Amino acid sequence: MTEVIIGVLVLTGSFFAFIASLGVVRLPDVLVRMHASTKAGTLSAGLVMLGAAIWFWDLAVAFLVVALVLFLLLTAPVAAHMIGRAAVRTGVKMWTGREED
Numbered sequence: 001m002t003e004v005i006i007g008v009l010v011l012t013g014s015f016f017a018f019i020a021s022l023g024v025v026r027l028p029d030v031l032v033r034m035h036a037s038t039k040a041g042t043l044s045a046g047l048v049m050l051g052a053a054i055w056f057w058d059l060a061v062a063f064l065v066v067a068l069v070l071f072l073l074l075t076a077p078v079a080a081h082m083i084g085r086a087a088v089r090t091g092v093k094m095w096t097g098r099e100e101d
Helices: 002-026 030-056 058-089
Strands: none
Touching: 002 030, 030 058
16 A cells, blocks of 8 residues: 555656646746746655655655755745846846737
């Protein structure tokens, strides 16, 4: 039963990582791309790390996983904010909501 839970967590995390990569490639604007990579990337890393913590079932590994997920939750929004702020300040062309190709 534990292997099934680990498999579901790792596959779900991998799915969200795939969705984040598609968002980075397909979305039209730097701010929207940043949002997709930050949110789905943090969730996917957390799910995969949770699967690893369950697989190893050790207090040291659980501590490292909690520290890693907290680090991601604290740094990903700050990094995304700084990337968005730099994009706005340097004048990167933003998406207007119309298809102009």
